[in-house]
Amino acid sequence: MSTPASSLITALSFHHFQSPFDYDGDSAATSSISQKSPPTKFCRNSGFHQMGTKTWLFSICILRIFWLQSIFASFRPVDNLLIDCGGNATLKFDDGRTFRPDLGSPNVVLSPNSGIVVLNSDTGPHTLYKTARVFTVPSVYTFAVERAGRHWLRLHFYAIVNPHYNLNSAVFSVMADGFTLLHEFSIPAPAKRSSGLMKEYVVDVGSDLKTLSLTFSPLNGSIAFINGIEVVSVPVDQFPSIAAAVPVGPAIEISNQVAFETSHRINVGGPLLNSENDTLWRIWEPDQPFLVNVASARSVSVDPGLIKYPSGVSDRIAPNWVYSTAQEMADANVGDQNFNISWVFGVDPGFRYFIRLHFCDIVSEALHSLVFNVYINNQSALSSFDISSKTMELSAAYFVDFVTNDSITSEKIMVQIGPPDLMNTPANAILNGLEIMKLSNSDKSFDQSYSLNSISSNHPNKRKSVLLAVAFSLGGLALLGLSIAAYRLYFSRPKEPKRDLAWLPLPTHAGHSETKVSAHSYASSAPSSGLGRVLSFSEIQEATKNFDENLVLGVGGFGKVYKGMLENGVLVAVKRGNPRSQQGLVEFRTEIQMLSKLRHRHLVSLIGYCEELNEMILVYEYMAGGPLRKHIYGSDLPPLSWKQRLEVCIGAAKGLHYLHTGAAETIIHRDVKTTNILLDENLTAKVADFGLSKTGPTLDQTHVSTAVKGSFGYLDPEYYRRQQLTEKSDVYSFGVVLMEVLCARPAINPSLPREQVNIAEWAMHWQKRGHLEQIIDSHLRGLVNLDSLRKFGETAEKCLAEQGSERPTMGDVLWNLEYALQLQEASTQSIIDDDSTNNIPDLPEWIPQIESVDHNNAGIVSEQESDIGTTSEVFSQLMDPKGREHCILVLIQKSI
Numbered sequence: 001m002s003t004p005a006s007s008l009i010t011a012l013s014f015h016h017f018q019s020p021f022d023y024d025g026d027s028a029a030t031s032s033i034s035q036k037s038p039p040t041k042f043c044r045n046s047g048f049h050q051m052g053t054k055t056w057l058f059s060i061c062i063l064r065i066f067w068l069q070s071i072f073a074s075f076r077p078v079d080n081l082l083i084d085c086g087g088n089a090t091l092k093f094d095d096g097r098t099f100r101p102d103l104g105s106p107n108v109v110l111s112p113n114s115g116i117v118v119l120n121s122d123t124g125p126h127t128l129y130k131t132a133r134v135f136t137v138p139s140v141y142t143f144a145v146e147r148a149g150r151h152w153l154r155l156h157f158y159a160i161v162n163p164h165y166n167l168n169s170a171v172f173s174v175m176a177d178g179f180t181l182l183h184e185f186s187i188p189a190p191a192k193r194s195s196g197l198m199k200e201y202v203v204d205v206g207s208d209l210k211t212l213s214l215t216f217s218p219l220n221g222s223i224a225f226i227n228g229i230e231v232v233s234v235p236v237d238q239f240p241s242i243a244a245a246v247p248v249g250p251a252i253e254i255s256n257q258v259a260f261e262t263s264h265r266i267n268v269g270g271p272l273l274n275s276e277n278d279t280l281w282r283i284w285e286p287d288q289p290f291l292v293n294v295a296s297a298r299s300v301s302v303d304p305g306l307i308k309y310p311s312g313v314s315d316r317i318a319p320n321w322v323y324s325t326a327q328e329m330a331d332a333n334v335g336d337q338n339f340n341i342s343w344v345f346g347v348d349p350g351f352r353y354f355i356r357l358h359f360c361d362i363v364s365e366a367l368h369s370l371v372f373n374v375y376i377n378n379q380s381a382l383s384s385f386d387i388s389s390k391t392m393e394l395s396a397a398y399f400v401d402f403v404t405n406d407s408i409t410s411e412k413i414m415v416q417i418g419p420p421d422l423m424n425t426p427a428n429a430i431l432n433g434l435e436i437m438k439l440s441n442s443d444k445s446f447d448q449s450y451s452l453n454s455i456s457s458n459h460p461n462k463r464k465s466v467l468l469a470v471a472f473s474l475g476g477l478a479l480l481g482l483s484i485a486a487y488r489l490y491f492s493r494p495k496e497p498k499r500d501l502a503w504l505p506l507p508t509h510a511g512h513s514e515t516k517v518s519a520h521s522y523a524s525s526a527p528s529s530g531l532g533r534v535l536s537f538s539e540i541q542e543a544t545k546n547f548d549e550n551l552v553l554g555v556g557g558f559g560k561v562y563k564g565m566l567e568n569g570v571l572v573a574v575k576r577g578n579p580r581s582q583q584g585l586v587e588f589r590t591e592i593q594m595l596s597k598l599r600h601r602h603l604v605s606l607i608g609y610c611e612e613l614n615e616m617i618l619v620y621e622y623m624a625g626g627p628l629r630k631h632i633y634g635s636d637l638p639p640l641s642w643k644q645r646l647e648v649c650i651g652a653a654k655g656l657h658y659l660h661t662g663a664a665e666t667i668i669h670r671d672v673k674t675t676n677i678l679l680d681e682n683l684t685a686k687v688a689d690f691g692l693s694k695t696g697p698t699l700d701q702t703h704v705s706t707a708v709k710g711s712f713g714y715l716d717p718e719y720y721r722r723q724q725l726t727e728k729s730d731v732y733s734f735g736v737v738l739m740e741v742l743c744a745r746p747a748i749n750p751s752l753p754r755e756q757v758n759i760a761e762w763a764m765h766w767q768k769r770g771h772l773e774q775i776i777d778s779h780l781r782g783l784v785n786l787d788s789l790r791k792f793g794e795t796a797e798k799c800l801a802e803q804g805s806e807r808p809t810m811g812d813v814l815w816n817l818e819y820a821l822q823l824q825e826a827s828t829q830s831i832i833d834d835d836s837t838n839n840i841p842d843l844p845e846w847i848p849q850i851e852s853v854d855h856n857n858a859g860i861v862s863e864q865e866s867d868i869g870t871t872s873e874v875f876s877q878l879m880d881p882k883g884r885e886h887c888i889l890v891l892i893q894k895s896i
Helices: 005-009 028-032 053-074 189-193 387-391 460-491 537-543 585-596 628-632 642-662 717-722 727-743 759-769 786-799 810-825 864-868 873-879 881-895
Strands: 080-084 098-101 108-110 116-119 131-135 139-144 149-157 172-176 179-185 197-205 211-218 224-226 228-233 242-246 260-267 297-301 325-329 341-346 353-359 371-376 379-386 398-404 412-418 433-439 552-555 559-565 571-577 606-610 617-621 677-679 685-687
Touching: 149 211, 149 224, 172 224, 179 197, 197 211, 211 224, 242 379, 260 341, 353 412, 379 387, 379 398, 387 398, 537 559, 537 571, 537 606, 537 617, 585 606, 585 617, 628 642, 628 677, 628 727, 642 677, 642 685, 642 727, 642 786, 642 810, 717 727, 727 759, 727 786, 727 810, 759 786, 786 810
Parallel strands: 080 098, 242 398
Antiparallel strands: 080 228, 108 139, 116 131, 131 224, 139 211, 149 197, 149 228, 172 179, 172 211, 197 260, 260 433, 297 325, 341 412, 353 398, 353 433, 371 379, 371 412, 552 559, 559 571, 571 617, 606 617, 677 685
């Protein structure tokens, strides 16, 4: 766990507030009251109690003494080796721990002639950080333990100032009994500016030797250093042997051969808890920095003395300070609250993680009244979870352990809590604490890019092994080369090069690609089988001037996008997959499959692709205007007029409407946002990026069940909760886009006041009050016809409906946006406004015919007009000129 070292050392004291009546249950002061506090009554969210000032302060002082004594007495680990590296005197801390010098301490041996002591009494934030042991050669600490098994291993780093050694520039590696804890590590910049860094691990000490070896190896020409070391035995029942799997699957065994590294330890809803507040001397951070939307959560707290520990749950699992605070769902002032509280935590990709969730029902007045769902990385972890059914009492501690089934591929872990789909329980959910710990990989390492033997490569035996391996490899390569040459001489004959993707099932189409293929292109004569032009890597290198960084148009989740020019002079956008990206083969395959079947004026066209040399490259038509977002905010481009914004939204809506109803089968985009709507030189909008797209439900289905994917701020909340995808999920995302276009601000902006963070919530607040004009882009003020704005706001409001069934189709959205445009253009006319976004009783005779889809690829879409007719009766009539007169009569009759 990387955390400021000063928070580990400095006790939270009672001087942090001015009087007992300033006390707040969520303040730092809460960390100093014990389980043995008198039964004073705490009020929810306030912590105010009924007590005289002098009596209260005197009681606190007495209780503090007894509380500290109880902590020191309650946990006496068998092994408790606390080392002040480079120190020369015993250090005693307020939390009861005693650190001793590394030289001369019992059970601790440092390899001789390997360390240099650096002393500096002026800069260290605490006595433990005023000394450091510096190493110029690989050096080993050996700790003799009395009990085998798991041990906490905490390493303290603080780059103290010294005229001879620059600890800030030190680069080194650390190993513990064969586990690579740190590889080519240096103090990160935030820790350099603060008060140090503590890294926390859990390693198993074998029963054969009962020693733990800790090796510090400086990089060539650099140094290694350490300020303090803790080796403390872990309680036997602290970690389970098996844990539930996420995604759901068979339980996962946690072997003793696996080590842990603490990534995050969170006191949800409460303040920072340091070593004085935890019997195991752990650090618990506040959760506010990790909340996706702080307005969705409300912190609650009770007297820690009320927390009960049922059988099987020890206070060593988590202190009562963790269980006495929580985040619950905030009151959204609506009848049916349906949203999740979400936290996002940064992690290292490529590892599995142990996740422990702490629960304690401190908000209910009766059993079984708090039922909720828990999600981890968009996967259901706990469904309709009732804490009291496990504890059979309120204010009782409980925890659940999970292990991610596979290595995390992204750099984030998201944890969510929210109400279940039950009508007989109040909509609420809580979380009290959270721990995320990285599990060592199969190489016994916590560094993904590191090979285990790298640190010890200076050893002669290792050098021999490496040389032998190299020699055998060269010999093998030579033999392989001769075999290939013989094969070519014997079997060589003229053949058409074949470049079909072995892993990609080719769709059947009557049409074919009409793109011209260059004569010198590798595999360029191969048929594209409807997948678009196959380009060689050399062609793409030439088109992008060998991926010149000056040609980068942008960077997305898949990789960088370059501007390029093919040999025929056509400008293209080249998207090159990044092997370290969160997206990869699946998205590459989906993009080709989807765009190969689609041709429409408002969809970005796929020109070709390349999968040569393990590359994943997609080539699109070049969109000179770039993403819509750049034209709305965040750039120096001139702001779009209201009419231009409406035309852009109409173009994007046409593209999405075609996906939903115009293609041979329904296609759900699943990642509609302002960066995936591109503009050409004429500001024509085209929908792009189909890497997350999904084929929609068939006629006998209402939805597609799939893992949640998309972008924060745009995700359909119903899809988020139920993992049930429909085309209405795109409608919700498009509603967010409409609000972005109107207000010229991001969908999520954490820097704004709490109520303004989420644009959908903020805009709907004003829309429902009838004053949407209060928050529109300042460039539009006074230039937007109010009737046009009202229709636009009503359309967005319908799109952002909580339930998908209440949202309009994209055809209805398109119709209403066209109407809003006509209202803007004809702002001098008196037009009767209608409250509905799905029907327009008074249809002006100048409503244009809806543009039919393009047929640039013969055979892909058959009987297009009849397919599009599935949107709505009125809309389908408008698409057929012969039906417009009948449509108007129908509307008049309905209005009568």
